[in-house]
Amino acid sequence: MIEKITKYFPNLTERQREQFEAMMRLYPEWNEKINVISRRDIDNLEESHLLHSLAIAKFINFVPGSRVLDFGTGGGLPGLPLAVLFPEVHFHLIDRIGKKLKVAADIAEKIGLTNVSFQHGDSGECHEKFDFVVSRAVMPQPELVKLSRKNIASEQRNAIPNGVIALKGGDLGAELRNMKSSEVVDISNYFKEDFFDTKKIVYTPIA
Numbered sequence: 001m002i003e004k005i006t007k008y009f010p011n012l013t014e015r016q017r018e019q020f021e022a023m024m025r026l027y028p029e030w031n032e033k034i035n036v037i038s039r040r041d042i043d044n045l046e047e048s049h050l051l052h053s054l055a056i057a058k059f060i061n062f063v064p065g066s067r068v069l070d071f072g073t074g075g076g077l078p079g080l081p082l083a084v085l086f087p088e089v090h091f092h093l094i095d096r097i098g099k100k101l102k103v104a105a106d107i108a109e110k111i112g113l114t115n116v117s118f119q120h121g122d123s124g125e126c127h128e129k130f131d132f133v134v135s136r137a138v139m140p141q142p143e144l145v146k147l148s149r150k151n152i153a154s155e156q157r158n159a160i161p162n163g164v165i166a167l168k169g170g171d172l173g174a175e176l177r178n179m180k181s182s183e184v185v186d187i188s189n190y191f192k193e194d195f196f197d198t199k200k201i202v203y204t205p206i207a
Contacts, residue, residue: 004051008058008191009085019084019111023050026110027075030103036075047195053078056134056165057085058190059201063158064088069130069151071123072096072138076104078167079134083108083116094119094126129153136167140175141182145204152206163205169198181205 002020006012012020024045031042041048056078062068066089070079073093083091095101098120108116119126124147133148145164152162167187176182187199 002046002050004046004191004193005054008051009054012085016084019113020050020081022111023080023084023107026107030075030107034075034099034103036100036103044195047193049077050081051191051193052167052187052196052199053081053136054085055167055187055190055196055199055201056082058187059165059185059203060132060158060160062086062089062131066090066132066158067092067128067130067153069094069126069128069133069148071133071135071144071148073104074100074136076107078136079116080104080108080113082134083113084111087115089115091116092119092126092128092130093117094121094123096120096122123147123151126151131156131158131162133164134166135164137169138166141166141168141172141179141202141204142175145179145206149206160203161205163203166202166204168200168202172200172202176202179204 005020028042031037068091070093073079073095079091079093101120105118130151148164182204185201187196
């Protein structure tokens with residue numbers, strides 16, 4: 001049921017496998033009531049949403065004790081899949097749309113995640129500090145970095161400097177023209193499915 005996730009993450013525990021398999025059931029059930037994933041795309045849930053979210057885990061192995069803010073999480077992506085993979089890292093999921101956050105919170109509860117918290121509101125209402133802010137196609141990188149800067153902790157604990165890690169697609173030339181410090185990584189380096197040919201990770205360190 002989660003063939004692609006186990007293909008790229010062969011060392012999952014039995015509990016992690018069960019949690020991902022539960023997500024594969026719960027997202028379609030919720031999507032019948034609240035459209036958190038495009039109706040035409042729900043059949044590609046594992047590849048286009050769960051595995052896509054986990055590309056961040058190929059880019060960085062968060063150390064235990066890290067704190068990560070999922071900015072504009074919607075129905076819990078990329079935060080929930082990452083929280084399954086990193087049970088010793090805390091993920092704080094924020095979104096302005098309450099009904100989508102309700103879906104994320106319900107799925108987290110049903111699969112037994114204890115390393116997640118939720119906040120309904122705007123990023124300006126979040127005053128906590130995190131090692132990283134992650135995001136999935138929420139807004140252009142310059143705007144995301146500007147809004148996230150206040151939430152990035154100064155203390156470093158991971159292998160790369162604290163900052164913003166965003167999942168994006170398409171041509172990013174214009175968006176990143178003035179962001180010389182940003183690093184762009186092709187997700188096709190990690191995952192071989194055609195879907196990932198145009199998908200990128202954009203990492204912007206914040207000093």
